[in-house]
Amino acid sequence: MxxxxxxxxxxxxxxxxxxxxxxxxxxxxxxxxxxxxxxxxxxxxxxxxxxxxxxxxxxxxxxxxxxxxxxxxxxxxxxxxxxxxxxxxxxxxxxxxxxxxxxxxxxxxxxxxxxxxxxxxxxxxxxxxxxxxxxxxxxxxxxxxxxxxxxxxxxxxxxxxxxxxxxxxxxxxxxxxxxxxxxxxxxxxxxxxxxxxxxxxxxxxxFNKIWLKEILKVHQKWSSKLPVNLIGLRDEKIAVEEKRGFKNLLIRMHKEKFSAMEMLMVIVNARKSKIMTFKLYVKLLNFWLKVIFRGH
Structure with missing residues (x-):
C-alpha cells in the first residue's frame, strides 16, 4: 500500500x-x-x-x-x-x-x-x-x-x-x-x-544559476553537519577534493555573475564545518581575491 x-x-x-x-x-x-x-x-x-x-x-x-x-x-x-x-x-x-x-x-x-x-x-x-x-x-x-x-x-x-x-x-x-x-x-x-x-x-x-542558488541555501543550512562520509574516504583525499571543489565553484559563480559578497559568504559559511581548517580557509579566501580581481 x-x-x-x-x-x-x-x-x-x-x-x-x-x-x-x-x-x-x-x-x-x-x-x-x-x-x-x-x-x-x-x-x-x-x-x-x-x-x-x-x-x-x-x-x-x-x-x-x-x-x-x-x-x-x-x-x-x-x-x-x-x-x-x-x-x-x-x-x-x-x-x-x-x-x-x-x-x-x-x-x-x-x-x-x-x-x-x-x-x-x-x-x-x-x-x-x-x-x-x-x-x-x-x-x-x-x-x-x-x-x-x-x-x-x-x-x-x-x-x-x-x-x-x-x-x-x-x-x-x-x-x-x-x-x-x-x-x-x-x-x-x-x-x-x-x-x-x-x-x-x-x-x-x-544545473543552471537558479539551481545553484537553491543549492547554496541548502548548504548554508547544513554546513555544520557536512561533509558526511559513509564510504570512509581518507582525510587527505577529502581535504584535496574539497579544496578543488570550492575553487571550481568560485570560478563558476564568478562566470555566472554572482556578487563578490555572495562568493565570500560561501567560504565564510563553510567555516562551520569541522574539516574547514584555518589553513584551508585562508587558502580559499586568497583564491576568492584572485578570482575577484584577476578573473579566472
Missing amino acids: ISIIICSINTANLSDIKKNISDTIGIEYEIIAVDNRVESKGICEVYNFAARESKFDILCFMHEDIKMHSENWGSKVLSIFRQNTNAGVVGVAGSTYKSLTPSSWHCYDIDASEALNYNIIQNYKYSQKERVLEFSNPRQADLERVVCLDGVWLCCTKSAFNFYQFDEKLLNAFHGYDLDFCLGVGQKYSVFVTFDILIEHFSEGN
Missing part, C-alpha cells in the same frame, strides 16, 4: 505514468497528482500538501517524466522497509559521500566514483547524448546506505516524513529539495539506494 505523489505540469506525461504505475506496481496504491501548471508552487509546498492528504504509510514522491521498468515494484518497496526497520528514504541514485562544497547529491566536483550508487536508464532532453543505462554499484550490494538521493524517485515512510518534512520556507523553487530532505531525515533514519528497482528518466537535470 503506497501513496504516490506527483507534482504535475504536463498532462500527457501524467497520463503515461499513471498507466505505467497501474501496469507495474502490483499492490494497492493511490495517486495524488497535484496540477501545478497555473500556480507553479514550489515542489516542497506541493509535496508537503499531498503527503498530508495521503492515506498509506509509505509515500512515493516521483517525477512524472519517468517510466517504471520493474514488475511488482510496489512489493519490493514494502519489503525494503519491512526488512530494514530504520529505513527512512529509499531511491535509485545516491552517494555515500556528501561534500561540504555546494553540489547536488553526486558531488560532481569531487573525484570519488567509489561513493556513487545508481541504477537508472537516462535520457537527455537538453543535450545530444544517447539514452544510456547508468549503473554504479561499487560493493555489489542489493541495498546501499547513502547520505543523499536524487529526487527523481523517493520513497519514504510516513513516520520519516512526519519527522522531517520538505522545507518549503527555505526552498520555493524546484531544486535542492531532495538533498535537504535526505539530510534532514538522515538525522534519525537511514537513507538507501536500491538496485532492485529500475526506472527510466526522460530528462536530465538542468
